[in-house]
Structure formats: structure tokens, C-alpha cells
Amino acid sequence: MAEFQEVLKQSALHPKPAGLCLQYGTAGFRTNAKQLDHIMFRMGMLATLRSKKTQATIGVMVTASHNPEEDNGVKLVDPMGEMLTPAWEDYATQLANAEQDDLARAVKEVIQKEILLNQRIVESKLETFTLMYLYYGLVTTPQLHYMVWCQNTKGKYGEATVEGYYRKHCQAYVQLTKNASNRTDDQKHLCVDGANGIGALKVREMEHHLQKGLQISLFNDGSKGKLNHQCGADFVKVQQKPPADIEINPGERCCSFDGDADRIVYYYTDSDGRFHLLDGDKIATLISTFLKELLTQAGLDLNIAVVQTAYANGSSTLYLENTMKVIVKCTKTGVKHLHHEAQKFDIGVYFEANGHGTVLFSQAAVEKIQQLAEDANSDDTKKRAALLLQSTVNVINQTVGDAISDMLLIEAILAVRGMTVQQWDAMYTDLPNRQLKVKVSDRRVIDTTDAERRAVSPAGLQDAIDSLVKKYRQARSFVRPSGTEDVVRVYAEAETQESADALAHEVSLAVYRLAGGVGDEPKPLQ
Numbered sequence: 274m275a276e277f278q279e280v281l282k283q284s285a286l287h288p289k290p291a292g293l294c295l296q297y298g299t300a301g302f303r304t305n306a307k308q309l310d311h312i313m314f315r316m317g318m319l320a321t322l323r324s325k326k327t328q329a330t331i332g333v334m335v336t337a338s339h340n341p342e343e344d345n346g347v348k349l350v351d352p353m354g355e356m357l358t359p360a361w362e363d364y365a366t367q368l369a370n371a372e373q374d375d376l377a378r379a380v381k382e383v384i385q386k387e388i389l390l391n392q393r394i395v396e397s398k399l400e401t402f403t404l405m406y407l408y409y410g411l412v413t414t415p416q417l418h419y420m421v422w423c424q425n426t427k428g429k430y431g432e433a434t435v436e437g438y439y440r441k442h443c444q445a446y447v448q449l450t451k452n453a454s455n456r457t458d459d460q461k462h463l464c465v466d467g468a469n470g471i472g473a474l475k476v477r478e479m480e481h482h483l484q485k486g487l488q489i490s491l492f493n494d495g496s497k498g499k500l501n502h503q504c505g506a507d508f509v510k511v512q513q514k515p516p517a518d519i520e521i522n523p524g525e526r527c528c529s530f531d532g533d534a535d536r537i538v539y540y541y542t543d544s545d546g547r548f549h550l551l552d553g554d555k556i557a558t559l560i561s562t563f564l565k566e567l568l569t570q571a572g573l574d575l576n577i578a579v580v581q582t583a584y585a586n587g588s589s590t591l592y593l594e595n596t597m598k599v600i601v602k603c604t605k606t607g608v609k610h611l612h613h614e615a616q617k618f619d620i621g622v623y624f625e626a627n628g629h630g631t632v633l634f635s636q637a638a639v640e641k642i643q644q645l646a647e648d649a650n651s652d653d654t655k656k657r658a659a660l661l662l663q664s665t666v667n668v669i670n671q672t673v674g675d676a677i678s679d680m681l682l683i684e685a686i687l688a689v690r691g692m693t694v695q696q697w698d699a700m701y702t703d704l705p706n707r708q709l710k711v712k713v714s715d716r717r718v719i720d721t722t723d724a725e726r727r728a729v730s731p732a733g734l735q736d737a738i739d740s741l742v743k744k745y746r747q748a749r750s751f752v753r754p755s756g757t758e759d760v761v762r763v764y765a766e767a768e769t770q771e772s773a774d775a776l777a778h779e780v781s782l783a784v785y786r787l788a789g790g791v792g793d794e795p796k797p798l799q
């Protein structure tokens with residue numbers, strides 16, 4: 274129990290560094306840990322208010338995610354396990370940046386607007402907020418999202434404990450793979466890079482629930498290396514190479530989590546030592562084609578869409594639309610946008626290219642699947658498909674992208690289909706691509722439209738990009754201000770790596786010249 278005035282007094286013990294201004298973005302607050310003391314305190318206050326407003330349990334996740342060890346961050350989890358609603362992101366920013374002597378006013382404003390509504394606040398009799406804390410200790414970000422959801426739905430979808438999480442997801446995995454029992458130990462083997470983060474500990478904790486259905490070799494388990502340093506999903510995706518210090522045999526199936534285990538990418542090296550990355554786009558393709566096949570077998574008329582961002586490789590979009598005839602949507606970067614779009618379909622598969630994503634099933638879809646699974650009159654093919662769909666609903670964490678649950682689904686699909694990682698990789702060939710960063714004095718000068726695929730300002734930038742793109746075959750390029758770093762991101766893809774690199778460099782130069790670049794002019798890639 275904490276009186277308002279008492280809380281304010283306490284807040285003075287966690288002062289805001291002078292001049293520091295932070296914004297609640299796609300990743301919550303994220304910066305060097307030294308600058309976050311006041312943020313942690315104030316987000317505790319905001320979580321209390323959000324809980325009061327929604328009359329529900331709210332999650333508070335402290336994590337540096339895929340960022341370096343010296344960083345930290347905090348984000349709030351809404352009642353259904355979703356990301357914090359946008360209006361409250363603004364309150365978070367306001368509380369974070371309020372000077373100490375203005376904090377009381379900022380907090381009262383939230384209370385007045387959201388909780389007391391038209392009632393007058395009587396200064397000295399501010400409501401006493403009773404707050405129940407449930408401390409889960411060290412968990413992955415998606416585990417917290419899952420437990421908040423279970424908590425607020427009174428256990429309808431599962432038990433709000435870490436053990437409950439393992440039981441539900443692993444049971445579904447065992448169900449999915451039970452007819453693939455002739456797999457060899459080699460086929461069941463998977464190398465997991467835990468990014469020296471929480472995912473590694475949790476995989477170890479979970480393993481026995483899998484009933485030997487998966488043979489995991491764990492690397493970067495946090496026993497020596499630094500968090501996300503030369504390892505993890507972000508490193509592998511951006512560098513397009515395996516984590517340092519991992520011995521992988523040619524052809525061996527590997528995956529990397531990020532530090533808080535909400536992203537996953539797969540990869541292998543071939544016998545020539547060439548690295549093959551299976552990123553979020555390949556994962557979305559594997560999952561959506563599996564689901565589409567099952568829907569056909571089950572005779573269920575449910576629509577299925579894949580939601581991507583502009584970073585999705587052009588080959589994946591073409592393959593999904595033209596070969597697989599799946600609906601494809603493109604949204605702005607940031608999982609909340611993808612999640613929202615995916616909710617519009619019976620089944621929405623969403624993945625960012627960096628490996629953050631999940632599958633959403635509408636209530637109607639879940640009911641239809643269940644009916645068919647329980648229908649005594651349906652034939653064997655239909656019944657098998659319905660049961661597999663039902664287990665897929667249970668194996669996936671629908672609240673948010675989840676490396677562990679995504680890994681279980683991917684492994685199950687490969688097992689059910691008897692597919693190797695090489696066969697999965699061969700579904701389509703990625704267009705060579707390159708991502709670069711450009712420093713500018715104020716990245717807000719760049720404004721975009723069409724799901725960030727076109728720049729509307731500064732004047733002339735889009736025209737410059739258009740004419741550069743025309744020089745190369747199968748080329749595409751776009752620029753956007755990052756939401757998490759003080760840079761402009763440049764993306765280019767083209768028929769060859771040389772073309773993609775050259776185009777990315779030329780577009781970087783256009784950004785540098787037209788959008789107020791600082792420091793040295795971008796140099797061509799070696």
C-alpha cells in the first residue's frame with residue numbers, strides 16, 4: 274500500500290539526469306543502464322495506474338533485449354499479454370521526462386484523464402492505491418507476456434506460472450510430433466545459441482518436458498560470454514554469419530535467440546563453408562505453408578495472411594503471393610503494427626525479417642478447428658489435419674513473438690513434414706541485400722509513407738532513390754528513421770550482392786547529402 278505523497282517522496286531518491294529526454298518506443302525505454310534509475314521507478318508508478326485503469330494485472334519487463342550488456346530497458350505488458358496501448362506510451366514518455374518538481378502534476382494528469390475521469394481530485398485525499406506485486410524473477414519477455422494473459426483470463430488458456438508455460442507448450446510439441454517418432458537422434462538434434470541471455474537458462478529448465486523429442490546442444494548459455502556479444506539473433510541476422518565460438522558441422526541445424534528470447538533465426542553452413550540464414554521471412558513461409566496445407570486437408574474455409582514489413586526479402590513476398598497464393602500485408606516496422614494487422618484475419622502469421630513474430634488464431638478459427646477435431650464423423654485425413662492445427666494453436670505463444678515457442682513449432686513442422694533445414698531453405702532463394710546506417714543531425718526530417726517504403730521528405734530524396742534503383746536489376750531500396758537508435762536505416766536488395774552493396778551505398782550518400790548527414794561521407798563497402 275502506498276500513499277501518493279509517499280510515492281512522490283520516494284521518487285526523489287531516483288532523480289532524472291538533467292537534460293535527459295527519452296521516448297517510449299517500439300522497445301519501451303532502452304538505453305545505457307546508468308540512465309534508467311528514474312525510468313524504472315516511474316514505470317512502476319505507471320504500471321500501477323494502468324492496472325488501476327484496466328482492473329487487471331499488468332506486466333513490467335526489465336530487459337536489454339538484443340542490445341549490448343551495458344544497456345537495459347523496461348516495457349509494460351497490457352492485460353491480454355499485448356504491448357502497451359499507444360495512448361499510454363505517450364503517458365510513459367511524459368512521466369519519464371517530467372522534471373522532479375513537475376512529476377506530481379504529470380502523474381495527476383494521468384489519474385484525472387484515465388482513472389478518476391470527471392471526479393475532482395482532492396489534493397490531500399488522493400486515492401490510496403493498493404498494489405499486489407507478483408514477482409516472477411528471471412523469465413523471458415514472452416513468458417511474462419504469456420503469464421499476464423493467463424492471469425487476466427483466469428487460467429482459461431493455461432496456468433500463469435513458468436511451469437505452466439513449459440507444460441502447455443511442450444505437451445503441444447509432443448502431440449504435434451507423435452507420429453514422427455521414427456526420427457533419428459540426428460534429425461532431432463538442434464544447436465541453440467542462447468545469446469548469453471535468459472533464453473539459455475529457460476531452455477535448460479524446459480528440456481525434460483519435451484520427453485526426448487528434441488536433442489538440444491546449447492551454446493552461449495551465459496556461463497562465460499557477454500550478453501549479445503558476437504552472438505544472438507541480431508548479430509547473426511545483421512552480420513549474416515554464425516556466432517563466434519560456435520563449432521558447427523556442415524549441414525547442422527542451428528538457431529539463435531536474442532537476449533530476452535523474443536526473436537529467433539535459423540541457419541546452417543553447407544559443405545563449402547557457405548553460411549545460409551533462415552530469417553523471419555523464411556520462418557513465416559514455413560509456418561504459413563504448413564498451415565495452408567492443413568486447412569486444405571481439413572476442408573476448413575479460414576483465411577490466412579502473412580504480415581511483413583518493408584524489410585522482408587522481396588523473394589519471400591513473391592513466393593508467398595505468387596506460388597503459395599497467400600495474402601501478404603506490409604506494415605510499418607515494430608511488432609505492434611504487425612500484430613494489429615494479423616488480428617484482422619482468421620489466421621495471421623506475422624514476422625519481422627529479424628525473427629520476431631508469431632501466429633494469431635481468431636476465436637472463430639479456434640472454435641472451428643476444435644469442432645472438427647472432435648467431430649466423430651470426419652474422415653481420417655480431416656481429423657489428422659484438425660488435430661495438428663489444434664496442437665499448433667497450443668504450441669504457439671499468441672501474445673507476442675517467442676523464440677522458444679517459435680522454435681518448438683518450427684521443429685515440429687520439420688518433423689511432421691520430414692523436411693531438412695536445406696529443403697526448407699530451398700523454398701525460395703533470398704535476394705542479396707544490405708542494411709546500412711547513416712548519421713544525420715535530426716532524423717525526424719525523414720518522413721515516410723506506404724508502410725515506410727517511400728520517403729515524402731526531405732524534398733528530392735525519394736526521386737534520388739528511384740533513379741538509383743533503376744540502375745540495378747530486381748532492385749528495391751528504402752530509408753526510414755530508426756525508432757530505437759539515432760540513425761537513418763538504409764535497406765537495399767538487388768540481383769547480386771555487389772549490386773545490393775553498391776545501391777545501399779549510393780542511397781546512403783543521397784541520405785547524407787539531402788537529409789543533413791553528420792561526420793564523414795559514407796564510404797563504399799569493401
Ligand SMILES: CC(=O)N[C@H]1[C@@H](OP(=O)(O)O)O[C@H](CO)[C@@H](O)[C@@H]1O
Nearest residue numbers: 299300607608625627755756757758
Ligand atoms: C530493421 C530492424 O530490424 N529494426 C528493428 C528495430 O527497430 P528500428 O526502428 O529499426 O530501430 O528494433 C525494433 C524493436 O526491437 C524492431 O521491432 C525492428 O524490427
Ligand SMILES: [Mg+2]
Nearest residue numbers: 338339531535
Ligand atoms: Mg528482444
